[in-house]
Structures are given as structure tokens and as C-alpha cells.
Amino acid sequence: MNLVDMTLQRSFPTVMVPRNEAAAEMETSGERLLIAENGVFLEIRRSWINLVRQVARFTVRTAVPYGRVVESTKLSFDRIPPDLVGQFAVMARKAFPNETGAWIVWSATTQAFRLAPVRIISHSGGSLRYEPPALVGDEVLVVDCHSHGKHPAYFSSTDNEDDRHDVKMALVIGNCDRSNPSIAARLCAKGIFEETERVPQAWYQAVWATEAV
Ligand SMILES: [Zn+2]
Incomplete structure (x- = not known):
């Protein structure tokens, strides 16, 4: 593939969510798409937050052989002073x-x-x-x-x-x-x-x- 698309896709990859184990954690700050059995999710990681939100649903009942994802929010601190x-x-x-x-x-x-x-x-x-x-x-x-x-x-x-x-x-x-x-x-x-x-x-x-x- 060409260099520009390779770079773009590396900076924003798509993960097929495994059915029988957890998806590997993101190692660095960034974003990725998770394709799950129950839709498409955006995962964002920063030093202060880790966030998963649903961004799309399937409009037909195609069987997608991937795992399920739930939305989540994890903060790296208890509260903002x-x-x-x-x-x-x-x-x-x-x-x-x-x-x-x-x-x-x-x-x-x-x-x-x-x-x-x-x-x-x-x-x-x-x-x-x-x-x-x-x-x-x-x-x-x-x-x-x-x-x-x-x-x-x-x-x-x-x-x-x-x-x-x-x-x-x-x-x-x-x-x-x-x-x-x-x-x-x-x-x-x-x-x-x-x-x-x-x-x-x-x-x-x-x-x-x-x-x-
Ligand atoms: Zn304003």
C-alpha cells in the first residue's frame, strides 16, 4: 500500500474484537476503531483518560463473529480539584x-x-x-x-x-x-x-x- 494510507491507517487502526479473550490494550496515546459483534466503537487513550464509546450500529442482522464491547470511561485521577x-x-x-x-x-x-x-x-x-x-x-x-x-x-x-x-x-x-x-x-x-x-x-x-x- 502507498505510504500516505499506511501512515493514516497506522495512526487510526481498526481492531476485530476477539470473541474469546479481551482485545489487546492500546500501548500508546491515540485512537482506534473496534469492530464488535454489537457495533462499531471508538476507543481513545490519553495519559489521563481511557474511553470507549459506540459510534455506529449495524443496520442489518448480519452475524459478525467478533466479541462484544461495552462503553467505558477510566480516568487516571480521582477528581479535578x-x-x-x-x-x-x-x-x-x-x-x-x-x-x-x-x-x-x-x-x-x-x-x-x-x-x-x-x-x-x-x-x-x-x-x-x-x-x-x-x-x-x-x-x-x-x-x-x-x-x-x-x-x-x-x-x-x-x-x-x-x-x-x-x-x-x-x-x-x-x-x-x-x-x-x-x-x-x-x-x-x-x-x-x-x-x-x-x-x-x-x-x-x-x-x-x-x-x-
Ligand atoms: Zn463559549
Whole structure:
């Protein structure tokens, strides 16, 4: 096969899921398709997350002699520190009425999180253009945070377009002029968006607690 397709397929392989044993684990960060008896699944591996989601179903009852796959999510840490969400709320209030952004990053080596402000190219009350923050060592993006100024927290069509290729959590803080700003959060995984129905209470507490700062 030609070099370009070989490279593409190596970077995004397809696995026939065995019926009588577990599929071999992914050895490095990346993505692969799993063809299973019960459909087609996308598996994503990063240092901080391992995720399996169904992306297609068979439309006819062809017998596929492969194993079954169940969706799963495995995180490499117990929780994202709420105080970093609170730190971002302080940034959002300072930037008001403009939007701002920051990344919560995590290192597998140190197991430490930190808040890294993005490098803003331009921002207004309804838009934000930025460059990613400089990361240190094996730090990776875990939560991509941005604020919505006076507007409520939600995911706009611009956000959907921006987040389409990423593997991350996305967090929006809105109504930044209020003592109780609104919060929206979701998991983004290569075009899959799963909005968090209940944002952790500890995040609200951290965001609302920054009012007096
Ligand atoms: Zn937005």
C-alpha cells in the first residue's frame, strides 16, 4: 500500500474484537476503531483518560463473529480539584465583560494539576481567540475553560466547532457579573459531546466562593 494510507491507517487502526479473550490494550496515546459483534466503537487513550464509546450500529442482522464491547470511561485521577475551577472563576471575573480562557492541565509523572491561562490574541464580550498555554514536561490538557462574560454558560455552535477534534473536558462559566455565575461542563472526545447533567456541587461552591475576591 502507498505510504500516505499506511501512515493514516497506522495512526487510526481498526481492531476485530476477539470473541474469546479481551482485545489487546492500546500501548500508546491515540485512537482506534473496534469492530464488535454489537457495533462499531471508538476507543481513545490519553495519559489521563481511557474511553470507549459506540459510534455506529449495524443496520442489518448480519452475524459478525467478533466479541462484544461495552462503553467505558477510566480516568487516571480521582477528581479535578475544585479550587482550580475557583481560580478560573477569579480570572473570569477579572476579565469581565470580556471572555477569557485557561487550561487545567495534569502531569502523569507528578500527578499534579495546575491552571494555565491561555495566551489571548483577542477577546471581547462575545468572542475569544487564543493560543494554547505553554505546557511543562508531560503535562496534558484536561479541562479547557472559557468564560462567557455577561452571557449564560452554554456550548455555542462556535464552541461545538472548536471542540470537534479534541479530547478534553470543556468548562464554561457564564453570568460572570453575578454572585452565582452559571456553569456548563461536558466531555469532548473526537466529535462526541457528553454534557454533564449535574456539574459537581464542589465546583459551584468554588466558583461562588470567589465572589468576594
Ligand atoms: Zn463559549
